[in-house]
Amino acid sequence: MLETSDILYIVLAFCALWITAFVCWFIYQIAVMLKRVNDLIAELKWQVEKVEQALNGIKAKFEEGGGHLSSMAEHLKAYISKKVK
Numbered sequence: 001m002l003e004t005s006d007i008l009y010i011v012l013a014f015c016a017l018w019i020t021a022f023v024c025w026f027i028y029q030i031a032v033m034l035k036r037v038n039d040l041i042a043e044l045k046w047q048v049e050k051v052e053q054a055l056n057g058i059k060a061k062f063e064e065g066g067g068h069l070s071s072m073a074e075h076l077k078a079y080i081s082k083k084v085k
Helices: 004-084
Strands: none
16 A cells, blocks of 8 residues: 555656656757857858958959059149140
């Protein structure tokens, strides 16, 4: 026959089982959340790299255009100085 201490041990074992299941589920949910955060950070890094590449391209175009503009200004200056003389 079951004594009260046996019932207590059965209830305690059942509670330990539920606590273990909850802890496992909680750890799984944390792992899923961390994976999503990691994926989000990787996507964000990729987007930042794309923006950086675009800005570097724009900067290179402006620098290239600035070089052409200075050479055009020098040619124009030389042309005007020849016409003034």
